[in-house]
Amino acid sequence: MKKTAMLLMTVCIIMILSMPAGAQQTISLPPPHTDGGMPLMKALKNRQTNREFSTAKISDQVLSDLLWAACGINRPDVRKRTAPSAMNYQEIDVYIATAEGLFLYDAGKHALLGVSKTDVRASTGSQAFVATAPLDLVFVADYSKMGKSDDKSKENLGMADAAFISENVYLFCASEGLNTGVRAMIDKDVCGKALQLKDNQHIMLGQAIGYPKAK
Numbered sequence: 001m002k003k004t005a006m007l008l009m010t011v012c013i014i015m016i017l018s019m020p021a022g023a024q025q026t027i028s029l030p031p032p033h034t035d036g037g038m039p040l041m042k043a044l045k046n047r048q049t050n051r052e053f054s055t056a057k058i059s060d061q062v063l064s065d066l067l068w069a070a071c072g073i074n075r076p077d078v079r080k081r082t083a084p085s086a087m088n089y090q091e092i093d094v095y096i097a098t099a100e101g102l103f104l105y106d107a108g109k110h111a112l113l114g115v116s117k118t119d120v121r122a123s124t125g126s127q128a129f130v131a132t133a134p135l136d137l138v139f140v141a142d143y144s145k146m147g148k149s150d151d152k153s154k155e156n157l158g159m160a161d162a163a164f165i166s167e168n169v170y171l172f173c174a175s176e177g178l179n180t181g182v183r184a185m186i187d188k189d190v191c192g193k194a195l196q197l198k199d200n201q202h203i204m205l206g207q208a209i210g211y212p213k214a215k
């Protein structure tokens, strides 16, 4: 009996130690500022792709506002989002890669879920600037939330849904004075491993974000 208890305790300790650090940790974001920002027509005038970033960190408040703008819940009564979604599948998981680790956006809680404490930014794209951005988003379609259609249809709809989210991020960045660039050039095997994706999760696009370098 004593031996069994000891064995069980040892197994528990090994399981706890082998869990990735930061996994499942929930980090609440400050409530988003949903008023203000630049007038829409001015943000559209400023929208552009930039691939150079300073090392300046993005504050929790700006990250909160950015994620809400990307695909946060803007109608809590029906749990719908700032970005449209084919068939309202809401299948796009937004991964957030920073120097501090990898997180998943939980729109319902408006919080970050810890995935790992590893800096995987360099694995989220095939271009050198990706590792230099303080923030890299990866838009991943969860095909298990997309009904019974074939994978090609799911890929098409997933790409469209990810692109809407990306454009929201572009407009938020234009309004906030942030640089950003969307990316299809991603080594999906490398990125999928870094993000610890399951078979039903498929990478659509990545997007790098950061403040401009001082001129």
Ligand SMILES: Cc1cc2nc3c(=O)[nH]c(=O)nc-3n(C[C@H](O)[C@H](O)[C@H](O)COP(=O)(O)O)c2cc1C
Pocket: 047, 048, 049, 050, 051, 127, 181, 182, 183, 184, 185, 186
């Ligand atoms: C679907 C899509 C995929 C893209 N993939 C990449 C990419 O992998 N790497 C990159 O540097 N830029 C990428 N871009 C950014 C385009 O190169 C950029 O939007 C284009 O040059 C027009 O510039 P603008 O966004 O400033 O108008 C992509 C844009 C779109 C819409």
